[in-house]
Amino acid sequence: MIRFDYSRPSGVNEAVQAGAGAQVAYLAGGTNLVDLMKENVARPLHVVDINRLPLDAIEEMDGGGLRLGALVTNADTAYDERVQRRYPLLSSAILAGASPQLRNAATNGGNLNQRTRCYYFYDVDTPCNKRNPGEGCGAIGGVNRIHAILGTSDHCIATHPSDMCVALAALNADIHVTGPAGERVIPIGEYHRLPGDEPWRDNTLKTGELVTAIDLPAEDFASHYTYLKLRDRLSYAFALVSVAVAMRIEDGAITEARVALGGVAHKPWRSPSAEELLVGEAPGDAIFATVAGAILEGAQGQGDNDFKIDLARRAIVRALHQAANGTPQSQTDKRIA
Amino acid sequence: MITERAEALHHTAGRESGKRVAATPIATLPLQLTINGEERALQVEPWTTLLDLLREKLDLTGSKKGCDHGQCGACTVLIDGKRINSCLKLAVTLDGAEITTIEGLGQPGNLHQLQAAFIEHDAFQCGYCTPGQICSAQGLINEGHAHSRAEVREQMSGNLCRCGAYTNIADAVIEVLDRRANGEKQE
Ligand SMILES: Cc1cc2nc3c(=O)[nH]c(=O)nc-3n(C[C@H](O)[C@H](O)[C@H](O)COP(=O)(O)OP(=O)(O)OC[C@H]3O[C@@H](n4cnc5c(N)ncnc54)[C@H](O)[C@@H]3O)c2cc1C
Ligand code: SF4
Ligand code: FES
Ligand code: FES
Numbered sequence: 001m002i003r004f005d006y007s008r009p010s011g012v013n014e015a016v017q018a019g020a021g022a023q024v025a026y027l028a029g030g031t032n033l034v035d036l037m038k039e040n041v042a043r044p045l046h047v048v049d050i051n052r053l054p055l056d057a058i059e060e061m062d063g064g065g066l067r068l069g070a071l072v073t074n075a076d077t078a079y080d081e082r083v084q085r086r087y088p089l090l091s092s093a094i095l096a097g098a099s100p101q102l103r104n105a106a107t108n109g110g111n112l113n114q115r116t117r118c119y120y121f122y123d124v125d126t127p128c129n130k131r132n133p134g135e136g137c138g139a140i141g142g143v144n145r146i147h148a149i150l151g152t153s154d155h156c157i158a159t160h161p162s163d164m165c166v167a168l169a170a171l172n173a174d175i176h177v178t179g180p181a182g183e184r185v186i187p188i189g190e191y192h193r194l195p196g197d198e199p200w201r202d203n204t205l206k207t208g209e210l211v212t213a214i215d216l217p218a219e220d221f222a223s224h225y226t227y228l229k230l231r232d233r234l235s236y237a238f239a240l241v242s243v244a245v246a247m248r249i250e251d252g253a254i255t256e257a258r259v260a261l262g263g264v265a266h267k268p269w270r271s272p273s274a275e276e277l278l279v280g281e282a283p284g285d286a287i288f289a290t291v292a293g294a295i296l297e298g299a300q301g302q303g304d305n306d307f308k309i310d311l312a313r314r315a316i317v318r319a320l321h322q323a324a325n326g327t328p329q330s331q332t333d334k335r336i337a
Numbered sequence: 338m339i340t341e342r343a344e345a346l347h348h349t350a351g352r353e354s355g356k357r358v359a360a361t362p363i364a365t366l367p368l369q370l371t372i373n374g375e376e377r378a379l380q381v382e383p384w385t386t387l388l389d390l391l392r393e394k395l396d397l398t399g400s401k402k403g404c405d406h407g408q409c410g411a412c413t414v415l416i417d418g419k420r421i422n423s424c425l426k427l428a429v430t431l432d433g434a435e436i437t438t439i440e441g442l443g444q445p446g447n448l449h450q451l452q453a454a455f456i457e458h459d460a461f462q463c464g465y466c467t468p469g470q471i472c473s474a475q476g477l478i479n480e481g482h483a484h485s486r487a488e489v490r491e492q493m494s495g496n497l498c499r500c501g502a503y504t505n506i507a508d509a510v511i512e513v514l515d516r517r518a519n520g521e522k523q524e
Binding site (some may be wrong): 003004005006027029030038049051079099102157235331332333335 | 366383384387391405406407408410413419421422425426427429430431432456476480482485486487491492495496497
């Protein structure tokens, strides 16, 4: 592994001071950063261990929302009684990801900031614009079975690998950050970004900014939701396509529906105009197929991943049915009902 | 001894425009751990993983290095009772923690319930994944989220077994879970 300096601040201000400057990395659970340092992909000069910061609580907010500290582990978040009861979509998505051991170490802040699993990004002997700006993209025209079908650019076709973030996108979470210029709040939809011509930027976090918390708004979708994840094996694998649905139904008609896709783009993918088509409709195959088509408008395969377009179409329809019926996907029994 | 070895290396830190530049030698950092019940005052380099510390410096080679990337579970140990992949954990971050490895769970002649159940159920062939499987199973029991067979399979999915002993591993874990549910305690 590479060599680096190490510090272990105990307060947020101290951490942000240590985090200012180039080539500094915050270390949380380490499940992504340590791996990337072993592969020589992440090469920080200074590692700031944030594990002793007081960001490890889940707290009630005024108005009925829930605040998830950046250092609460994915496991503690998923099994928190309040999260399970009020935001089962989030619990389900977290439990669909990684493994029990990894979820015990992984933190909410780290999950948000985990980097793509594009094989070329990981392999320093191949060109990658995300790793080395301007070098070219090995995946375009290469092996790209796991890559994006929406929102790609000529510079990068990577996906964001998180399951948790797909649920956060459907729940309209807010990300709290603190940096050299103070605090700000970034809506989840604006947190991750499309690659465009700056594929090395995964998100809109500025240099030195630290995620402190994730806020879940009071509105919950505990009755009509699902997280449907499709992958190469039943567990311990990243999503090829995943769908998070949060829905409200009154008197047989959908009053609100949110659909977020994972595994298909550089960020959790939502299409508000397509979601709008569901409002006022009774659940049914025809409308669900129309909405799936609208969400996937413009989807383009890269060769190996062409199958994802049809897979996503069918996954969206299935997930909308699961949510409407109140029969969310089990993350233990992986048969898809 | 550990200190000497590490400090003798005089590593350089730093990189500029892709090249490593000579920097001040990095001193090792103090690390206090309780490992299998024994308090240890250690000195480690910041980039040493818990797995490498256990295996290379403390001669606790029960924990295995299968992939070194969090993808197999062979390195699973318990930190303060919680199972994690020790290959992705920098040791220096764990100051003050309590670590349990397979060596601490049971020893020849004094087997842990899970170890005995693994033997009873023929839950391994080559045995390479077994220490990780057993530490993981202990973590599963501590967590308390698995009750049915399907839940055990899912909750053990972070441990791969190239020999494919999964069916018997699940049997062994379930037996211990059941015995504990029926009030049988180990100590
Ligand atoms: C084998 C394997 C399988 C996996 N499978 C899945 C899966 O199926 N689904 C899934 O969603 N994930 C999966 N993961 C990824 C896992 O969820 C992430 O590695 C984890 O969430 C990262 O959290 P961490 O705390 O360990 O982050 P770290 O590794 O500590 O950090 C990751 C990144 O985030 C930055 N960071 C951390 N905390 C903060 C903060 N508070 N503010 C600003 N920046 C911060 C770090 O600097 C670093 O760049 C898998 C990982 C592995 C190794
Ligand atoms: S898809 Fe993006 S991350 Fe992958 S090789 Fe191309 S530029 Fe790099
Ligand atoms: S060696 Fe740690 S998970 Fe494989
Ligand atoms: S017993 Fe051989 S890998 Fe599991």
